[in-house]
Amino acid sequence: xxxxxxxxxxxxxxxxxxxxxxxxxxxxxxxxxxxxxxxxxxxxxxxxxxxxxxxxxxxxxxxxxxxxxxxxxxxxxxxxxxxxxxxxxxxxxxxxxxxxxxxxxxxxxxxxxxxxxxxxxxxxxxxxxxxxxxxxxxxxxxxxxxxxxxxxxxxxxxxxxxxxxxxxxxxxxxxxxxxxxxxxxxxxxxxxxxxxxxxxxxxxxxxxxxxxxxxxxxxxxxxxxxxxxxxxxxxxxxxxxxxxxxxxxxxxxxxxxxxxxxxxxxxxxxxxxxxxxx
Ligand code: SF4
Numbered sequence: 001x002x003x004x005x006x007x008x009x010x011x012x013x014x015x016x017x018x019x020x021x022x023x024x025x026x027x028x029x030x031x032x033x034x035x036x037x038x039x040x041x042x043x044x045x046x047x048x049x050x051x052x053x054x055x056x057x058x059x060x061x062x063x064x065x066x067x068x069x070x071x072x073x074x075x076x077x078x079x080x081x082x083x084x085x086x087x088x089x090x091x092x093x094x095x096x097x098x099x100x101x102x103x104x105x106x107x108x109x110x111x112x113x114x115x116x117x118x119x120x121x122x123x124x125x126x127x128x129x130x131x132x133x134x135x136x137x138x139x140x141x142x143x144x145x146x147x148x149x150x151x152x153x154x155x156x157x158x159x160x161x162x163x164x165x166x167x168x169x170x171x172x173x174x175x176x177x178x179x180x181x182x183x184x185x186x187x188x189x190x191x192x193x194x195x196x197x198x199x200x201x202x203x204x205x206x207x208x209x210x211x212x213x214x215x216x217x218x219x220x221x222x223x224x225x226x227x228x229x230x231x232x233x234x235x236x237x238x239x240x241x242x243x244x245x246x247x248x249x250x251x252x253x254x255x256x257x258x259x260x261x262x263x264x265x266x267x268x269x270x271x272x273x274x275x276x277x278x
Contacts, residue, residue: 008035008066008068009064010064010098010124010162011246011248016063016064017056017063017064018064018066019052019063019065019066020044020049020052021043021044021049021067021070022041022043022044022066022067022068022069022073023036023039023040023042023067024036024039024040024041024042024068025039025041025069026069026072027100028041030138030141031137031138031139031205031206031210032138032199032200032201032202032206034202034203034208035068035202037204043077046080046084049081049084050088053084053085053089054088056089058089058090058091059091060089060091060092061091061093061094062092062093062096063085063089063092063096064095065081065095065098067098068100069098069099069103070097070098070099071097071098071099071100071103071104071106072106074106075106075107075111075114079114079118082115082118082119086118092119094119094121094122095120096120096121096122096123097122097124098123098124098126100125100141100142101126101142101146101147102141104125104150104154105146105150108153109153109156110157112154112159113156113157113159116158121159122160122192123159123160123161124164125151125162126164126166127164127165127182127185127186128140128164128165128166128169129165129169129182130144130181130183130184130185131170131177131178131181132144134169134170134174134178137216138169144181144185148185148188151163151188151191160192161191161192162191162192162193162195163186163191163193163194164195164196164197165182165194165195166196166197166199167196167199167227167228168198168199168219168223168224168227169199171216171217171218171219172217172218172219172220174219175224175226175230176226176227176230178227179227179230179234180230182231183233183234183235184234186235187234187235187236187238189238190238190239190241191237192242193241193243193244194235194237194242194244195244195247196231196244196250198224198247198249198250200249201218221251222273222274224251225252225269226273228251228252228254228269229270229273232258232262232265233266235259236259237258237259240260241257241258242255242256242257243256243258243261243265251272252268252272254268254269
């Protein structure tokens with residue numbers, strides 16, 4: 001295995017074969033993140049990836065590219081990688097990967113479309129929030145407008161993606177505004193699934209220092225639950241979208257389809273609000 005002992009991948013990909021493509025994080029500057037803090041960024045050579053593919057079960061039908069942002073390797077390398085998957089795993093129907101908004105900048109609509117046709121069928125993208133001031137504070141390296149543009153490029157290329165957002169990220173007193181802004185951003189593009197994560201203050205992160213220095217005050221549990229409710233009230237997807245709060249960081253586990261199951265999901269979240277700490 002390359003670099004880190006820690007492998008991060010979405011829980012939906014638990015039964016998917018993992019293929020390391022990068023280790024470390026090419027960006028490594030997000031305020032809330034210390035996941036790859038002490039790790040050097042490294043791209044796995046294509047010949048090593050090919051060896052791994054050749055040793056896999058030929059009937060493998062799903063693979064997930066491992067690394068903080070495998071799309072950072074660029075079009076040429078990604079296309080070669082997908083061609084190798086096609087050659088050695090002819091039954092593989094879906095390649096999935098994490099991707100940063102910043103990486104999608106590198107690709108034209110046509111290139112994204114070529115990658116889709118070559119087998120790349122699902123990206124997981126960390127949009128985090130729809131507020132520019134919070135993106136700046138968290139040093140995410142993109143703006144809301146840029147995020148919307150990149151999402152629309154993916155829509156145009158018909159490359160499906162899941163949208164990951166992080167509630168609690170805006171800090172105390174800011175959650176309702178954050179939810180409204182985040183829903184407004186997501187309402188402007190089509191996404192398969194809306195995945196929530198709950199902000200965790202990671203040891204070793206810059207955000208941890210900001211909390212210690214009282215520059216940043218994290219929101220409490222109740223405020224975060226209200227943030228989830230506000231998201232549910234304001235998301236108006238253009239096409240049906242799954243709403244998924246089952247990632248382990250979440251305060252509550254909910255799963256359903258929007259807009260059809262909005263009332264049921266709202267009922268569930270309302271049942272949690274005001275329950276703890278009374
Ligand atoms: S959140 Fe993602 S892009 Fe940001 S530093 Fe962590 S791994 Fe890198």
